[in-house]
Amino acid sequence: MSPERFAALWRSLLPIGRDGRDGGYLRRSWGPADLECREWFVEEALDRDLTLDPDGNGNLFAWWGDPTAGDAVVTGSHLDSVPHGGAYDGPLGVVSALLAVDELRERGRKPRRPIGLAVFTEEEGARFGVACLGSRLLTGAIDPARARALTDRDGLTLADAMTKAGHEPLDLGADPERLGRIGAFVELHIEQGRALTDLDAPVGVGSAIWPHGRWRMEFTGEANHAGTTRTADRRDPMLAFAAAVLAANEEAHRQGAHATIGRVEVTPNATNAIASSVAAWLDARAASAEALSSLVAAVRERINERAAAVGTGFAMIAESESPIVEFDSGLRDRIAARLGGAPVLPTGAGHDAGVLSAHVPTAMLFVRNPTGVSHAPTEYATDADCAAGVTALADTLEELAC
Ligand code: HGY
Ligand code: MN
Numbered sequence: 001m002s003p004e005r006f007a008a009l010w011r012s013l014l015p016i017g018r019d020g021r022d023g024g025y026l027r028r029s030w031g032p033a034d035l036e037c038r039e040w041f042v043e044e045a046l047d048r049d050l051t052l053d054p055d056g057n058g059n060l061f062a063w064w065g066d067p068t069a070g071d072a073v074v075t076g077s078h079l080d081s082v083p084h085g086g087a088y089d090g091p092l093g094v095v096s097a098l099l100a101v102d103e104l105r106e107r108g109r110k111p112r113r114p115i116g117l118a119v120f121t122e123e124e125g126a127r128f129g130v131a132c133l134g135s136r137l138l139t140g141a142i143d144p145a146r147a148r149a150l151t152d153r154d155g156l157t158l159a160d161a162m163t164k165a166g167h168e169p170l171d172l173g174a175d176p177e178r179l180g181r182i183g184a185f186v187e188l189h190i191e192q193g194r195a196l197t198d199l200d201a202p203v204g205v206g207s208a209i210w211p212h213g214r215w216r217m218e219f220t221g222e223a224n225h226a227g228t229t230r231t232a233d234r235r236d237p238m239l240a241f242a243a244a245v246l247a248a249n250e251e252a253h254r255q256g257a258h259a260t261i262g263r264v265e266v267t268p269n270a271t272n273a274i275a276s277s278v279a280a281w282l283d284a285r286a287a288s289a290e291a292l293s294s295l296v297a298a299v300r301e302r303i304n305e306r307a308a309a310v311g312t313g314f315a316m317i318a319e320s321e322s323p324i325v326e327f328d329s330g331l332r333d334r335i336a337a338r339l340g341g342a343p344v345l346p347t348g349a350g351h352d353a354g355v356l357s358a359h360v361p362t363a364m365l366f367v368r369n370p371t372g373v374s375h376a377p378t379e380y381a382t383d384a385d386c387a388a389g390v391t392a393l394a395d396t397l398e399e400l401a402c
């Protein structure tokens with residue numbers, strides 16, 4: 001695959017969903033940009049004579065060969081983004097899947113196993129709060145009634161958003177028939193880190209996904225006047241919230257883990273009123289389950305101490321937790337060998353591949369990200385490395401399906 005060929009298809013998707021601020025994206029699942037991206041995918045798939053087969057969860061599948069034959073090799077990723085996110089996280093895997101089909105056809109290959117392309121919905125969980133929602137629904141990892149009731153920040157439920165987009169929310173749910181068709185899943189993704197840059201390698205193979213989770217934290221205090229309430233009389237939930245941010249940062253640093261509080265909602269959120277309550281979300285990740293639970297426990301303990309000291313309430317509720325994912329070692333080693341000994345590396349980022357790995361042999365390919373930055377407009381990979389990623393994905397599909 002040439003960088004020019006990659007760039008031509010890449011540029012056709014690039015303008016969709018730009019949020020108009022320094023190159024960031026807002027592709028919210030079931031929102032206008034997401035629907036436009038999905039139309040783009042359908043058009044590209046039909047241009048390649050692939051057979052479209054969407055499931056009831058909003059995931060798109062496109063097939064080269066008869067999927068009912070089973071034991072398919074499926075590749076793909078997601079098209080939704082975090083708010084003001086980058087262009088590559090998700091879409092690179094989808095564009096690469098389309099181009100890998102082109103590459104195999106130009107090599108004259110006729111797969112002996114069906115090859116499927118997949119686009120999973122709401123991978124970021126940025127709209128409805130649960131990451132990998134589409135692949136969790138497909139695999140039965142989340143109850144469809146709970147999913148239907150998830151709300152976005154405007155109070156719209158997933159069911160409402162689907163209905164507005166012309167989809168039937170009652171179709172949500174596990175789809176053992178479609179899942180049963182998949183014999184192996186390979187997701188190509190921009191690396192969200194600098195390991196490949198440091199190794200000076202354009203492509204790597206995934207070994208594991210760190211265990212990670214999201215916790216909603218609720219801090220409750222007493223609203224009062226900013227100008228007339230003495231400090232000693234305050235029950236200000238912002239103090240315990242501030243302790244949470246510092247505890248997350250310090251405990252993660254101490255344990256070599258990652259903890260982020262990037263989202264907060266203050267009530268009433270007025271300059272001259274002491275907050276009555278604060279909601280915030282902890283995103284915590286670590287190399288092992290033990291390290292993750294000790295990180296979360298340490299953060300929780302420090303917040304409890306601070307909340308008690310300032311007389312405010314505190315609750316911490318797990319919203320989603322993902323255990324460590326060790327990718328199928330046979331698949332991993334076979335792919336790394338086919339790719340001429342490509343480096344093998346873990347990731348701290350969650351992926352649909354992590355959800356599917358509980359059901360089918362799964363692998364990931366990573367494409368070098370020169371700065372390692374992700375979930376931000378500066379997320380970037382060179383056309384040459386992206387083209388190398390397509391070639392690696394085509395080699396992988398050829399190795400597994402042809
Ligand atoms: O948050 C993640 O780890 C992924 O990028 N959705
Ligand atoms: Mn992603």
Ligand code: MN
Nearest residue numbers: 082089124375
């Ligand atoms: Mn992401």
Ligand code: MN
Nearest residue numbers: 225226227272
């Ligand atoms: Mn007043």
